Amino acid sequence: MTTTHDELADNVGLAGLSKSVRWERMLALLADRRRLSVTEVADEFGISESTVRRDFDQMAARQLAHRTHGGVVAASVAYGLPRRYSKQVEDKQRIAAAAAALVLERYTAPVVGLNGGTTTTLVAKALGEQTEETSEDALQQSGHALTVVTSALNIATELVLRPQVRTVCLGGTARAQSYELTGPAAIQMARTLWLDVLVLGMLGIDAAAGLTCGDPDEAGVTTALVERSRSVVAVGTSDKVGTRSFAQICEISQVTTLVTDSGATADALDPLREAGVEVVVV
Structure with missing residues (x-):
């Protein structure tokens, strides 16, 4: 032939x-x-x-x-974020880049959890970009530069085309407002996994109220991921600091690090530092 x-x-x-x-x-x-x-x-x-x-x-x-x-x-080109996710893009991009760099500096071939939201979506993109140069030798040894476990469909779609990232998407019922997967199936799967670090977006972070979001179903899945994580890196713009929303995700004692922008005031950040949270301002 x-x-x-x-x-x-x-x-x-x-x-x-x-x-x-x-x-x-x-x-x-x-x-x-x-x-x-x-x-x-x-x-x-x-x-x-x-x-x-x-x-x-x-x-x-x-x-x-x-x-x-x-x-x-x-394949992900049709999956943009809803229009409500359009504010403070520059601050969120800086926060995302810093959070991704922090994760990759502190962990080798980590298992990283990501819940849904604009900032965590940008973190996912930054993780993909910052691991692009991973050598073929390194990939042959470890298989992947990192593993991402996510409860958000759009984040899974963002990362699945990156060969250096192993992408694990929880099951469950998708919410149109945030693309997050919720319900018993998502929680059950989250409880079978162990994460090195969870990068967590929220609507509020407060020394008394902890981390909060607007939807109890989303909070339930994210709480399960918190419980399976060695460390928790909260990411959010300064308007989230010192505020609280409807549903608690976790206590402030479960948060390792907060990455936020320079708009956060000392009055808002000092109670978090006193509670033992590492604060990174970008």
Whole structure:
């Protein structure tokens, strides 16, 4: 049987990459750029356009991407956050980048929990970006740069295309307002897992009330994740500090670290420090 030039490229890759490694790199690019064209991938990888088209067709068949005329778009491109998550983007991005860096500095190949929300969604993106350069040798040794366990559908969708991240999504009933999974199935699964660190978004953090959110069902799932975590990193903008919402997630004694922005006042932060919470201001 005669092996054609393009068939050989499918298996080995003209740039010397195996098909599996080539796909990993394509998916990593897709996660960053959200869309790729056949031409740009062929040029960047040094392979034929027909090989790229076959790769894209196969990725689409496996629901790893959506096929378009001349290329692909990320499977997550249709999953934006609801419009209510539109304020204080710059503060949240700084908080997210700092929280992600803190996690990766303190833990090697950690198991990281994330509940739903704008800030935790940005933390997920930052974790993906900050682990992009993980070497292939390191990945072969540990399998993944990190494992993320999340109760939010949009966070799972954000990370699933990143080959260096193992993504675990809890079961349960999805809430349209936040994309969070709630109910007995989510709580039961959360209680079977152990986390190194939980990065937790909230509507309020207060020395007396602890961490709070607006929905008891979401609070129940997040409480289960807190109970299975070695440490808890709360993330939230300064308007959340010193306030409380409807449903308690956990006591302040269960919070290890708070990452917030410089708008938080000393009067709001000092009671948290006195309660033993490490405060990181960015």
